[in-house]
Amino acid sequence: MDKYDPLLLKNQLCFPTYAAANKIIRRYQPLLKKLDLTYTQYVVMMVMWEKEVVNEKDLVNRLYLQANTLNPLLKKLKEKEYLSINKDKEDKRNLIIALTSKGRDLKEKAIDVPLSLAQEPWLTVEEAKEYRRLLYKIINEGKEIENENCD
């Protein structure tokens, strides 16, 4: 009706996405505190638990973040001895990030986090499936869907 309708919060897709991300992350924080991880550190560790060794560019692509966000964060995870950082000898531009044994041990404690949050009354199984599909459609917009996270 009104030409300003597109400016109403309730007509936005971005705003509830932003609010949902804030809300879910807030919910994670107290659980992650027991692992001495922040939410962003946790998603990095999830990649590491799965891959064991990656380079920084891999992480940037997998996490849809920027190198300058990950860079200081990786150093913190190194200080916590959850991972190691070394230059690639083949191509000295690359940083090779590898899980340490201490980082691997953390995986055992971490499984409680998704299990405990799965109890939350977020969405039904069907809704969650559709929700994930729509999210990856947004995330991968403009690109070929070559992302293995979206299956």
Place this chain on the structure above:
Amino acid sequence: MDKYDPLLLKNQLCFPTYAAANKIIRRYQPLLKKLDLTYTQYVVMMVMWEKEVVNEKDLVNRLYLQANTLNPLLKKLKEKEYLSINKDKEDKRNLIIALTSKGRDLKEKAIDVPLSLAQEPWLTVEEAKEYRRLLYKIINEGKEIENENCD
């Protein structure tokens, strides 16, 4: 299969929500720069364009944020003269936030933002509707849905 499956990035709902929020906000930033607004400042202004006058607690509830996030942000918007901040004389704990004429003028420029982003190949109309429903289900989890943003 594996007991660690819940820790895989691809099995998470939180991660793609987080990634989608980051991605969409990155897309907004250059457009909002023309309005001298950040994304968070923009969502505050959307409330102000709709309501003209609110108090800080209203904003916190509407935006699903904390007062300590909004507080410095409101001061910046005041410095930009997009809104005014005054104590409520009835109840001096309350802050009354009001749109200024300069803030109202900005609304005219701002309508280009959602119109221009609507061109993006995000989701179909049907998908967007379902996506929004699922987001508000997450956001309002555990509460009665008394939120007028979710209709």
Place this chain on the structure above:
DNA sequence: TTAAATTATATCGTATGCGACATATATTTG
């Protein structure tokens, strides 16, 4: 009716997240 509890903001410290730019290494090209 004043002391306790509640409510609404404010302040502080930490950790992102981004754009802009700089640096180091590798690759391509003339």
Place this chain on the structure above:
DNA sequence: CAAATATATGTCGCATACGATATAATTTAA
């Protein structure tokens, strides 16, 4: 092969976002 380009990471400054805690004003209750 030397110069230009491209690629991967690093640095800086700014703006959130949060939990923890403090303060000010109001309401409740003993």
